[in-house]
Amino acid sequence: MKNFSYAMPTSIHQTIEFAATSDAMILAGGTELLNWTRIGIVEPSKLVDITRVAGLEGIERLPNGMVRIGALTKLNDVALHPLIRKSYPVLSTSILKAASAQIRNLATIGGNPLQRVRCPYFRADEPTPCNKRIPRSGCAALHGLNEKHAIFGWTEDCVAVQPSDPAAALAALDAVLVTQSKQGERRIPATTFHTLPSEDPTAHSVLQHGELISSIELGDAVPKSAYLKIRERESYEYATVSAAVALEMDGSVIRRARIALGSVAMRPWRLVETERRLAGLRSDSPEIIPAVKAGFDDARPLSMNRYKIRLAQNTTVRAIEMAVQA
């Protein structure tokens, strides 16, 4: 790890001043950033440690019924909060299925969506073609080891997936990430926070240099929601695919469905066509499976991951059943 200089601001104002200086990066939980510096993915000359900035931690219900989660709130504290468990089980479960108990005591809800792809070429100790590591160097995964890679929204410049579990839940909930910078406040929908390779294969998210995620806002409670994560090991493993489902029901009829898949694209992938077809169906309707399949019309497998299409469809169907029973 190359050395860096270090500052510990105590206010948001100080943070955005310090973070705007050249070659500075913001440090929160540190569970990703420290590993990036070890591998050489980033080599910041300055770190701005925000762990003692006042007013960035905690969960509160706003007068308009929305819920605001401070960006520095630890993952375990979000997942185990009574309000989140009761009103947004999809978010609580997605967090508890992520990482380990120790890491969830460090990692923050604001930092989590900033985790970068798990593609072995991106994370390699030795340089390999990867447009996210070295722009315009190519994509070794396109014809290489790509069994865990994208089935939606990839281009020949990048086939990696965004691995965050909570990000999928936040996308299904239409959460909003609130940011602060010298340019003022920005409100970024969780559904478009991550950058598709068609937009920029070198980018991970739309967050700009010097921009601080200060909170995440959730809309109305969605108690009928669920998160299903499929992986090769029962715990402490990244998803092969995951499904975040948020339902609004009238009795046994689905009034509105929101579904975001994790680890299938560079951003949580909303199944828009499936959502459209599910509205108005009974929760035991035989039309549910065809509705799910319709959301995969634009899925495209890579050389080693055709299995992920069927796996993601089945995961979605099961997650809908779980949400109905929640």
Next chain:
Amino acid sequence: MDDPKETRKAFSRRALLKGGAIVAVTSLSGVSEAIAPKSAPDPPFVSRATISLVVNGVSHRVEVEPRSTLLDVLRERLYLTGTKKGCNRGECGACTIHLDGRRVNGCLVLAITADGKKIETIEGLANGDQLHPMQQAFIDHDAFQCGYCTPGQIMSAVACVAEGHTGSNAEIREWMSGNICRCSAYPQIVAAVSAVAKRNA
């Protein structure tokens, strides 16, 4: 403590543990100069700092570079080598310690971030010759072979019981999954954690 590698550091470790409320640990001045950057950073950024850590109830002051992890400072500056360095990437859990009462991976925390905080390590669990109940349970249940992951397992297990995530063996396995054991002593580890949890209930 019969291990020659252990006795080499025994003097300084005893001094640290028995030295009373405040023990100063100063770096070698030659090392400081050798690794100091050529030009000082612009304030408020610093390239080294003297921090205080309260480890197992004993206060320490130590000068660190910002990149020094809490794990490295515990092992290499305070000579508390009970906390193990496995993967150094937050993947194995061998470095699990308690930071302000919560279990964390010591390799994923900068020491400078922990300035002023309370830390508990495996060395702080026993009361003199009286082992902590979790340490005794690991022995009673044969919950290790090589022992390298054991300090991290035990620190994680103590927290797991305190958190109340011990309602079933499945729950214990889930909340202990951040600690990898290459000898695969998992059934015995779960038995040890379960036994301590039941005794506390």
